[in-house]
Amino acid sequence: MPLRLVKRLARDWFLPGMFAAVILAALFPEFGTSGGPMHADVVADVGIFAVFLLHGLGLPAAQLRAGVVTWRVHVVVQAFTFVVFPLLWWLGDVLVGRWMPADLSLGLLYLCAVPSTISSSVAMTGVARGNVPAAIFNASLSSLLGIVLTPLIIGLFASATGHSLSMGQAILKLSALLLLPLALGQLLRPLVGGWFARYRPYTNAFDRVVILVLVYSSFCDSIASGLFSDYGAAVLGIAFAGAVLILAIVLMLTTRTARALGFSKEDEITVVFCGSKKTLASGVPMARLLFGANPALGLIVLPLMFYHQAQLLVCSLLAERYAKRPAGQPSA
Incomplete structure (x- = not known):
C-alpha cells in the first residue's frame, strides 16, 4: 500500500511543480515581484477569476441537492472547518505564540481559516465508500462560506499576530474574484x-498551473524582501511541524x-475527510x-x-483503510 501511494504521488507533477516554483522564485525573484516584468498582480487577478469560473462550471447542482438532507453531518463539518x-x-x-515569528503565526492562522477542499475530499470519500453526496455538498458549501468567514476569522484573530485586515475591502475583493465567477x-x-x-483533465491542469504561478509570485515578493534570509531554515521546520500537528x-x-454522535460509517468518513481538509486551490488565490x-506572503x-x-x-x-472494511460492516 505505501509503495502504491509513493508511485501515485510520483506521477503527480503538482508537488514537484511547487518545489520548482519556489526554486525559480529564489533564482529569479525580481521577475515575479509585484510591479515586476511579469505584472504579477494582473496575472493573478485574471488567473483567479478563470479558476473560479471553472470551479463554478464543475459544481454538480443535482448532487449538491442530494447531499442536503444529512444536516447533522454538515453542521459538524462546517464547525470543524x-x-x-x-x-x-x-x-x-496562547501556548507558544510569543516565541514564533509574527508572519509565520499569521500563516498558521490562515491555514486554520481557509475552507475545505472540494476535489480531494470528494475523491477520497468515494474511495473510502463514504457518503459522496454529503461530501460534495459540504466541500462546495465550505468554499462559499469561506468567501465571508475566512476574512472574518483572520480579522478576529490577526491582532494577536501584529497584523490587521480591512473586513469590508477583503470581502468585496473575494466576492468580485471568487463568488462572481462561481x-x-x-x-x-x-x-x-x-x-x-x-x-x-485539461481544465484541472490549468487550475494547477495558475496555483503554481501564484506560488511563484508570492515567494518572489518574500525572497526579494529578504524574509527567508532573515529567519533561516528554522522557520521551515516550525511551519512543517505546526501543519502536521494540526492535521493529526x-x-x-x-x-x-x-x-460519539453515532454517525454511520459512511457519514463518519465524510466528516473525517471534509472536516480535516484545507484547500490549496482556493487558499493561495x-x-x-x-x-x-x-512581502511575507510566501511565508x-x-x-x-x-x-x-x-x-x-x-x-x-x-x-484505503476504510475501503478494505467488509460491506455493511464498520472498519476497525
Whole structure:
C-alpha cells in the first residue's frame, strides 16, 4: 500500500511543480515581484477569476441537492472547518505564540481559516465508500462560506499576530474574484457543462498551473524582501511541524466526534475527510487577494502548502483503510 501511494504521488507533477516554483522564485525573484516584468498582480487577478469560473462550471447542482438532507453531518463539518481549526490556532498561539515569528503565526492562522477542499475530499470519500453526496455538498458549501468567514476569522484573530485586515475591502475583493465567477460558472453550466466534462483533465491542469504561478509570485515578493534570509531554515521546520500537528489533532477529533454522535460509517468518513481538509486551490488565490503584495506572503502560505501535502498522504492511507472494511460492516 505505501509503495502504491509513493508511485501515485510520483506521477503527480503538482508537488514537484511547487518545489520548482519556489526554486525559480529564489533564482529569479525580481521577475515575479509585484510591479515586476511579469505584472504579477494582473496575472493573478485574471488567473483567479478563470479558476473560479471553472470551479463554478464543475459544481454538480443535482448532487449538491442530494447531499442536503444529512444536516447533522454538515453542521459538524462546517464547525470543524470554521470554528475548531481557528480555536486550535488560538490555543497554540496562547501556548507558544510569543516565541514564533509574527508572519509565520499569521500563516498558521490562515491555514486554520481557509475552507475545505472540494476535489480531494470528494475523491477520497468515494474511495473510502463514504457518503459522496454529503461530501460534495459540504466541500462546495465550505468554499462559499469561506468567501465571508475566512476574512472574518483572520480579522478576529490577526491582532494577536501584529497584523490587521480591512473586513469590508477583503470581502468585496473575494466576492468580485471568487463568488462572481462561481455564480457565472453555475449559470453557464447548462450551456457548456457537457463541453467542460469532456475537457475536465485539461481544465484541472490549468487550475494547477495558475496555483503554481501564484506560488511563484508570492515567494518572489518574500525572497526579494529578504524574509527567508532573515529567519533561516528554522522557520521551515516550525511551519512543517505546526501543519502536521494540526492535521493529526483534527483527524483524531473528527473521528471521535463522528463516533460519539453515532454517525454511520459512511457519514463518519465524510466528516473525517471534509472536516480535516484545507484547500490549496482556493487558499493561495484567497491569500493573494487578502494580503496583496505583503512581502511575507510566501511565508503566510507556507504552512498551507505543507498541510496540503500532508493531508494528501495521510488521508490517502486512511481512505484505503476504510475501503478494505467488509460491506455493511464498520472498519476497525
